[in-house]
Amino acid sequence: MSHDPEAPRRSVIGRVARILSAFDRQRRSMPLTVLAQRAGLPVPTTYRLVTELIQHGLLERGPDKEIKIGLRLWELSTRGSDTLSLRDTALPYLEDLHEHLGQLVTLSVLDHGTVLYLERLAPEDFTLERALVAQRHPLHGASSGLVLLAYSPPEFQDEFLQKPLAQYTERTVTDPKILRRMLADIRQRRYSIVPGIGTAGWTGMAVPVFGPKNAVVAALSTVYPQGREDPAAAIPALQSAAFGISMALGATPPARR
Amino acid sequence: MSHDPEAPRRSVIGRVARILSAFDRQRRSMPLTVLAQRAGLPVPTTYRLVTELIQHGLLERGPDKEIKIGLRLWELSTRGSDTLSLRDTALPYLEDLHEHLGQLVTLSVLDHGTVLYLERLAPEDFTLERALVAQRHPLHGASSGLVLLAYSPPEFQDEFLQKPLAQYTERTVTDPKILRRMLADIRQRRYSIVPGIGTAGWTGMAVPVFGPKNAVVAALSTVYPQGREDPAAAIPALQSAAFGISMALGATPPARR
Numbered sequence: 001m002s003h004d005p006e007a008p009r010r011s012v013i014g015r016v017a018r019i020l021s022a023f024d025r026q027r028r029s030m031p032l033t034v035l036a037q038r039a040g041l042p043v044p045t046t047y048r049l050v051t052e053l054i055q056h057g058l059l060e061r062g063p064d065k066e067i068k069i070g071l072r073l074w075e076l077s078t079r080g081s082d083t084l085s086l087r088d089t090a091l092p093y094l095e096d097l098h099e100h101l102g103q104l105v106t107l108s109v110l111d112h113g114t115v116l117y118l119e120r121l122a123p124e125d126f127t128l129e130r131a132l133v134a135q136r137h138p139l140h141g142a143s144s145g146l147v148l149l150a151y152s153p154p155e156f157q158d159e160f161l162q163k164p165l166a167q168y169t170e171r172t173v174t175d176p177k178i179l180r181r182m183l184a185d186i187r188q189r190r191y192s193i194v195p196g197i198g199t200a201g202w203t204g205m206a207v208p209v210f211g212p213k214n215a216v217v218a219a220l221s222t223v224y225p226q227g228r229e230d231p232a233a234a235i236p237a238l239q240s241a242a243f244g245i246s247m248a249l250g251a252t253p254p255a256r257r
Numbered sequence: 258m259s260h261d262p263e264a265p266r267r268s269v270i271g272r273v274a275r276i277l278s279a280f281d282r283q284r285r286s287m288p289l290t291v292l293a294q295r296a297g298l299p300v301p302t303t304y305r306l307v308t309e310l311i312q313h314g315l316l317e318r319g320p321d322k323e324i325k326i327g328l329r330l331w332e333l334s335t336r337g338s339d340t341l342s343l344r345d346t347a348l349p350y351l352e353d354l355h356e357h358l359g360q361l362v363t364l365s366v367l368d369h370g371t372v373l374y375l376e377r378l379a380p381e382d383f384t385l386e387r388a389l390v391a392q393r394h395p396l397h398g399a400s401s402g403l404v405l406l407a408y409s410p411p412e413f414q415d416e417f418l419q420k421p422l423a424q425y426t427e428r429t430v431t432d433p434k435i436l437r438r439m440l441a442d443i444r445q446r447r448y449s450i451v452p453g454i455g456t457a458g459w460t461g462m463a464v465p466v467f468g469p470k471n472a473v474v475a476a477l478s479t480v481y482p483q484g485r486e487d488p489a490a491a492i493p494a495l496q497s498a499a500f501g502i503s504m505a506l507g508a509t510p511p512a513r514r
Contacts, residue, residue, distance in 0.1 A: 012269040013306070017313040023337025049270070056274040057369060069337040071368045077330040078391035080280025084331060088390060092381065095352055111328045112314060124349065133345060134335035 015041055015049055019059075020069070025132065029068035083109055086218060087118040090209070090245045094121055097220070097241040101234055104223045106131045107209075110148040113160065114138060118218070128223065130199055140179060141168045143192045143204030144219035150186035151208050151216035157183065171196040191235050195226055203229040207238040210251035217249065272298055272306055276316075277326070282389065286323035340366055343475060344375045347466070347502045351378055354477070354498040358491055361480045363388045364466075367405040370417065371395060375475070385480065387456055397436060398425045400449045400461030401476035407443035408465050408473035414440065428453040448492050452483055460486040464495040467508035474506065 022030070022038035030038070036046035050067055053059040057072030078084050090107050098105045098121040107119040114136040122128075131137070131144075139145035139160065149157060161176040171194075173179055186192045195203040206221035220242045222234050247253070279287070279295035287295070293303035307324055310316040314329030335341050347364050355362045355378035364376040371393040379385075388394065388401075396402035396417065406414060418433040428451075430436055443449045452460040463478035477499045479491050504510070 013273065013309045013313060013315075016270065016273070017315065020333040020337075023333070025336050025342075028337055028339050028342070052270045056270060058270075058274065068339060069334050071338065071340055071366070071373060073330070073334040074338060074341060075373060075391045075393070076277040076280070077326050077334050079282050079389075080277075080285055080326040081328065081331060082285050082325060083328055084390075085282075085285070088377075091378065095355075095378070098352075099356075109328070116328060116332060121348070121352070132336075133341075134332045136332070 012049070015039070015045065016053065019046065019049060019053070020073075023069050025135075029062055029064075029066035031066055035067055083111075083118065086209075086211070086249065089248050090218070090220075091119065093241040093244045093248075094119060094220075097222070097237055100237050101222055103234075104128065104131065106144065106221045106223075107218055108142075108144045108148070108221065109218050110139070110145075110152060111136075115142050115145040115148060115219070128199065128202060130202075131221075131223070137198060138166065138168075140165050140174065141172060141198040142221070143194045143197075143206035143223075144221040146182060146186055146192045146194060146197075147206040147208050147219040147221075148216065150183040150192070168198055169196050169200040171200070173197060191238065193229075193231055193235070195229075201226050205229070205231060205234050205238060207235070207242045209242045210246040210249070212250040214251050218245075220245070269306070272296070272302065273310065276303065276306060276310070277330075280326050282392075286319055286321075286325035288323055292324055340368075340375065343468075343506065346505050347475070347477075348376065350498040350501045350505075351376055351477075354479070354494055357494050358479055360491075361385065361388065363401065363478045363480075364475055365399075365401045365405070365478065366475050367396070367402075367409060368393075372399050372402040372405060372476070385456065385459060387459075388478075388480070394455060395423065395425075397422050397431065398429055398455040399478070400451045400454075400463035400480075401478040403439060403443055403449045403451060403454075404463040404465050404476040404478075405473065407440040407449070425455055426453050426457040428457070430454060448495065450486075450488055450492070452486075458483050462486070462488060462491050462495060464492070464499045466499045467503040467506070469507040471508050475502075477502070 018039040022035055032047060033043060036043045050059055054061055057070045060068050060070045062068055094105055094107055102123060104122045104126060106117050108115045108117045116136050117131050117133055120131055120133050139149045161179060165174040167174055191207045193205045202223050203226050204221055204223045206219045208216040209218040209220055211217035220238055275296040279292055289304060290300060293300045307316055311318055314327045317325050317327045319325055351362055351364055359380055361379045361383060363374050365372045365374045373393050374388050374390055377388055377390050396406045418436060422431040424431055448464045450462045459480050460483050461478055461480045463476045465473045466475040466477055468474035477495055
């Protein structure tokens with residue numbers, strides 16, 4: 001159909017990406033016909049691709065015949081990733097922080113223009129369905145996002161602030177001028193504290209994590225029910241954990257930074 | 258070249274699997290030529306596939322131009338996976354267990370005939386490079402593996418025990434008759450304790466984790482330097498954590514099991 005000799009090959013990877021994207025937290029396994037529909041592909045095409053993805057362990061077929069993501073895909077993406085090695089380094093510090101604060105703590109990175117949560121430790125019976133592992137949030141709708149934005153290159157900030165920004169709650173700041181001031185403030189104080197910009201009723205606090213050459217590689221955050229936030233305890237605890245992780249990652253001590 | 262109309266499509270997914278498999282803990286990013294070599298593919302083919310994988314975020318190109326696994330791949334494989342939701346459920350119990358024992362604790366599953374480690378909490382300055390997250394070990398070379406094998410279907414056990422088994426240390430048991438006795442023993446006691454079968458000088462202890470319908474879905478383990486193992490403390494702690502996780506996963510209390 002196409003005269004581009006690369007077209008068939010290109011479309012296979014594009015279709016595979018659509019198939020993989022059809023799975024999420026709400027829908028972890030599904031029959032072939034549902035998968036085809038969610039991926040927006042014809043059933044026979046989906047069948048052929050799924051069969052081959054299963055052969056390579058990238059998808060699996062459960063005992064109920066439903067199709068699901070293969071653990072091999074997670075294995076390949078996890079063992080070869082720098083960022084996930086960051087998560088392994090950070091985990092003991094996250095645990096201490098979580099135990100000390102008794103609140104939700106998260107580790108996140110800036111990826112494809114959004115916050116991506118790599119890890120999350122929540123109190124028992126925690127109800128906020130937010131900042132889940134492998135979930136994304138918009139940068140201006142999370143305390144971590146603001147920290148990651150504050151420390152990103154000026155060109156990236158300019159581009160981000162030029163686009164129209166969605167209003168998630170009454171308190172989400174969408175005015176680029178006010179946001180710029182907030183980002184400058186975050187860089188100066190080295191932390192963010194923002195009430196209800198992503199979810200009404202919850203206050204997030206976040207600090208940067210530094211890597212080699214003192215580039216910001218991640219953000220560490222905690223979330224408190226609004227009115228119960230305790231920055232005098234939370235900010236130093238976040239900073240101390242972030243310092244430990246930064247040193248473990250090979251950052252230079254911040255005294256002269 | 259081929260008369261099979263599916264051949265080009267099949268080979269694309271096969272090649273993508275080879276490209277993804279070229280990354281590991283020792284080699285997390287690499288130039289295109291190295292990637293082609295490790296994947297066993299011609300450079301032009303690798304270039305075309307990598308370009309498209311990058312377009313979909315499944316691979317990334319770092320500032321140094323080296324190619325690495327894309328976080329999007331981890332995101333897709335993590336948010337859609339049942340097994341990784343098990344890991345989220347188990348994490349608080351693992352943390353308690355780790356704090357209580359002060360030793361390495363792991364959560365693993367049986368996947369493609371091997372133990373696959375989903376999570377690992379290690380003491381500070383822990384030196385054993387084993388049971389890393391997303392790493393695999395042979396079933397008969399790990400305390401978790403023996404537990405997972407002990408609770409797997411008889412046909413799976415028969416098939417596994419028919420194959421020649423590698424000897425990893427002096428103490429690795431490779432005789433199928435002795436292994437069968439060990440598996441029966443594990444099912445009866447509901448835990449495994451094995452000195453140095455995977456790495457000389459380390460003793461592993463593991464227990465099963467049950468899911469809905471009381472199927473074994475994972476193993477929980479701890480590892481002690483040999484001579485310092487304390488099963489009287491470790492086994493009840495493992496069982497208590499496994500019980501908590503099993504209940505959280507929807508297993509039936511084991512009193513009548």
